[in-house]
Amino acid sequence: MLFILVTCFSFILFFRYSLPIKPLPSWACEMRLLSFYFWKDLSILFPSAKFLNKTLSINFNSSMFSAKATKKNNTLSSASTTRNTESMMTTGTGQDKVEEEMSVLDLPNLALECILERLEPDGLCKMACVSTYLKDMCLSDHLWEGHMKKRWGRIVGSAAYREWQLHIASRKESSYFLAGEKEGGLLMGYLSKLWPVMLVRSSFSNHDGHVDSKKMKISSPQPPVDSIMSCYRALETGKFWFPAQVFNREDGHVGFMLSCYDADLSYDSHNDTFQARYPPHGRRAAAIETGVTWDRLRAPPVDTSPHDLHISDCLNDLRPRDHIEIQWRRNKQFPYGWWYGVVGHLEACNGNGSYCHCHESDTVVLEFNQYAPGSRWRHTMINRRDHREEGNEADGFYGGIRKLYSKDEISMWQQFWPAEILE
Structure with missing residues (x-):
């Protein structure tokens, strides 16, 4: 028994005079607070842990008192330094006064927006790191809408935007599960009730201990999930x-x-x-x-699934030499693809525009001149009045028709014209 008392007394002396009295940083206090709650909950399950709980509470109170005293001294020192600086600036001569320099943030909002609109996406991302105010402006949708249209507008259509909305919904669902209790999250809300997560919340808490949602948003480098910038970056x-x-x-x-x-x-x-x-x-x-x-x-020109028949709305407007694209698939298990062709003349017509009456007939001839004459893929005929899917297992199935009115669409097809006629 005497040996135990001597050992404990020696340990207490070593702990009191050998370790530094300098207060620990704030995160260490939070870790100590977390341990305090841990032993408090543990003492409910194990009564023998009450002694350790009392010891921790004494050490916690003393460390908190030391931290408050140090914070008060630092505040007084900072205030004294500020007053000395202000007195030096006011008592000096005109030549010693500090001249204020104008920064970008001093510009009017309209001028600042005009500058930001001329920046490339990489420049906007860099400007967003300068300050919180510039970050809010650089992430705004009206600045990224032009970049989105210029870069991705030709190939990203309505189907892609619907897919993006589904992608956003899935990300919001996962973030809702991981968000804090005040933001309606499930996982963190459950853990906050099960265990005091003071260490996790400390970096986003104000002096009252409440979570500062504004600070959480500012500290996050990610743009809003449903923003145009987020879509632009996901594509890039x-x-x-x-x-x-x-x-x-x-x-x-x-x-x-x-x-x-x-x-x-x-x-x-x-x-x-x-x-x-x-x-x-x-x-x-x-x-x-x-x-x-x-x-x-x-981008898909029509909002039709590749497994569905496109409803043709141009059949009555088709004339010889019109450019078209038509759905075709090898068999009914395959999805449709769009194939380029032109409207031809009926066999009984000599092709003279003055005497051509092909547009009055119910039969429309479609020609695919990339194939050699005599090829079974060279031409096909459809019914203008009652056109649905037509074809067979040998020649494939022809579906809906689109008439090409735009010269850009026609030139896009013609740039892929093969160097040699296909057999």
Whole structure:
């Protein structure tokens, strides 16, 4: 028993005079507070831990008193330094006065917005790191809307934006699960009731101990999930796969010349190309193509699934020499692709525009001049009055028709015209 008393007394002397009396940093106090709550809860389960609980409470109170005294001394010292600086500035001569320098933040909002509108996306991201005020301006949607349209407007259509909305909803659901209790989160709300997470909340708490939601938003480097900048960055990093259409799929395979198929795309910033993932054809696995260039892409012109028949609304307007694109699939297990063609003359017509009455007939001739004369793919005929899906297992099935009115659409198709006539 005497040996135990001597050992404990020696340890107390060593602890009192050997360790520094300098107060610990704030995070250490929070760790000590966390331990205090831990032993408090533990003492309920194990009565023998009450002695350790009392010891921790004594040490906690003494450390808190020391921390408050140090904070008070630092505040008085800071106030004294500020008063000395102000007195030196006011008592000096005119030459010694500090001249105020004008910064970008001193500009009017309209002038500042005009500057930010001329910055590239990389410049906006850098300006957002300067201050909280500039961050709010640089992340605004009206600044990123122009960059989004200029960079991605030609290949990102309504189908891609719907997919992005679903992506946002899934991210919001996961963030709701992980958010704090006051933000309606489930996981952190449950843990805050089960255990005092003072250490986790300390960096976002004000002097009253309440969570400062404004500070949490400012400290986060991420843009809002539903912002245009967030969509722009998801596209640039390739993390977001979006639906679009690819001309001459599978690197210009001869069986897909002058066609355009739906695919899911992901951008590769290292090579400035895309990776295309095509839907499976029947029992075949999904085909993946890499190195797809920008000029081979377009946004879907109509809001029709590749497995659905497009309702043609231009049949009565079709005239010979009109440019069209038509749905075609090998069999009914395959998805549709869009194929380029022109409207031809009936066999009984000599092609003279003055005497041509092909537009008055119920039969419309469609020609695919990329194939050689005599090929079974060279032409087909449809019924103008009652056109649905037409075809058979040997020649494939022809679906809906789109008339091309825009010269840009026509030139985009013609740039892929094969060097040789296909057999």
